[in-house]
Amino acid sequence: MRAASYDQYGGPEVLGVGEVPDPPVGPDTVLIRARATSVNPVDWKVRQGYLQGAFPHHLPIIPGWDVAGVVEQVGPAVRTALTEGDEVWGYVRRDDIAHGTAAELVPAPERTVSRKPTGMSFEEAASVPLAGLTAWQALTEAMRVSEGERVLVHAASGGVGQFAVQIAAALGAEVVGTASPANADLVRSLGATTVIDHGAGPVSEQLAEHGGPVDAVLDLIGGDALSDAPAQVRDPSRVASVIDPATVIGMGGRYVFVRPDRDHLDALAALVDDGKLRVNVAQTFELADIAEAHRLSEEGHPGGKIAVRI
Numbered sequence: 001m002r003a004a005s006y007d008q009y010g011g012p013e014v015l016g017v018g019e020v021p022d023p024p025v026g027p028d029t030v031l032i033r034a035r036a037t038s039v040n041p042v043d044w045k046v047r048q049g050y051l052q053g054a055f056p057h058h059l060p061i062i063p064g065w066d067v068a069g070v071v072e073q074v075g076p077a078v079r080t081a082l083t084e085g086d087e088v089w090g091y092v093r094r095d096d097i098a099h100g101t102a103a104e105l106v107p108a109p110e111r112t113v114s115r116k117p118t119g120m121s122f123e124e125a126a127s128v129p130l131a132g133l134t135a136w137q138a139l140t141e142a143m144r145v146s147e148g149e150r151v152l153v154h155a156a157s158g159g160v161g162q163f164a165v166q167i168a169a170a171l172g173a174e175v176v177g178t179a180s181p182a183n184a185d186l187v188r189s190l191g192a193t194t195v196i197d198h199g200a201g202p203v204s205e206q207l208a209e210h211g212g213p214v215d216a217v218l219d220l221i222g223g224d225a226l227s228d229a230p231a232q233v234r235d236p237s238r239v240a241s242v243i244d245p246a247t248v249i250g251m252g253g254r255y256v257f258v259r260p261d262r263d264h265l266d267a268l269a270a271l272v273d274d275g276k277l278r279v280n281v282a283q284t285f286e287l288a289d290i291a292e293a294h295r296l297s298e299e300g301h302p303g304g305k306i307a308v309r310i
Contacts, residue, residue: 003103004290007060009049012291012298015063023099023107027077030108032088034069035122037101039293039306040130040159046097047294056096063290064101067092067108068116068125069310078110080262089116089269091129091260101126102290104310114265117272120279127279127305128163132268134242134258135164138218139171142240142254147172149215152203152232154225156192157183159305160242161220162280165190170276176214178203178225186280204231219243229253280304 001022006014025031043063045051068089071082082088090113092101099107116125139145151168155161156177168175169191177187178198187195196206203225207213217233219226222243230236230251239253248255271277282304285293293306 001104002287003062004064004287005060005062006047009047012044012047012294014047015291015294017288017290020060020062020103022105023103025073025075025107026109027075028079028110029075030071030078030080030082030088030110030113031073031075032067032069032090032106032108032113033072034067034101034104034106034310036068036126036310037064037308038066038127038130039290039297039308040065041297042130043100044294044298051097058096058098061098062100062103063294064103064308065091065093066126066129067101067106067113068120068122069106072105075110080110082110082113082115087116087118087122088113089125089129089265090114091133091258091265093260102287102308102310109260111262112260114262114269117269120272123284123307123309124279124281127281127307128268128272128277129265130258131159131305132163132167132277133261133264134160134256135167135218136264136268137258137261138240138242138256139164139167139216142256143216143218143238145171145173145216148174150174150176150211152176152178152207152214152217153192153220154178154198154203154218155220156187156190156195158220162186162190162304163277164218164220165192166277167271170271170274176207176210198225202228202231204228207232216240219248222247281307283307284309 219241241248245255
């Protein structure tokens with residue numbers, strides 16, 4: 001099968017595309033004929049070697065965590081109702097890093113995949129799981145957002161932020177987002193009622209002009225935004241961050257590290273089917289050009305999700 005891979009850590013130039021052996025299909029594994037994957041910031045951080053302290057790494061590495069495709073084979077111990085020919089999406093994270101999703105065939109533990117929303121293309125569907133699950137788990141588990149509350153989402157125009165704004169609005173919350181003035185209209189279109197310029201001074205001071213402290217804060221930036229978070233929220237225990245575990249835990253909040261969860265994928269699919277969640281795919285690359293997709297992600301501010309067609 002064709003796959004992207006690298007056998008040393010470094011810049012986008014270490015990525016190549018070629019033939020590799022077909023993967024085995026474990027007893028509790030679903031083999032997916034991938035149609036698309038996506039590139040998230042974690043992908044180039046792994047490629048640079050930054051996550052070696054968090055997971056065992058086994059070179060050569062096939063990159064990628066998100067997948068959308070068609071079930072090719074189902075392991076004999078799989079307990080879900082997935083069958084050959086089903087269209088699925090997933091966040092395929094294992095306990096080590098070796099066989100990712102930028103490949104024609106992806107062996108996915110059954111807990112990591114679910115049926116994809118019917119109204120989404122494969123490229124759109126492959127752009128949701130990692131970022132969408134991050135937003136869902138932060139809002140529903142770490143922050144415990146409920147109807148009628150006010151929620152602040154930092155970096156609301158980013159990959160996770162766009163999903164967080166939509167999910168919080170779908171949960172019945174009033175959403176305040178931070179973004180640059182150039183992205184303010186986008187954030188409002190996703191469901192935010194108020195958009196604060198994150199470059200115009202401490203957000204806690206700007207909140208004073210927009211109803212004061214909120215009920216919950218999702219930090220997707222770290223740094224000054226997270227340091228200022230206790231003044232942005234009524235109860236610091238309802239601050240969640242995906243960036244800086246020591247700082248957010250030190251203030252009594254929650255650190256969020258996304259995990260695969262089939263039920264949560266189903267919840268996201270339901271929002272998509274109900275018209276409450278959409279994805280903004282900024283650019284789609286072919287598998288042969290995945291190094292350029294990594295380069296775009298690493299440069300920052302792609303304007304939306306980066307999909308890779310397989």
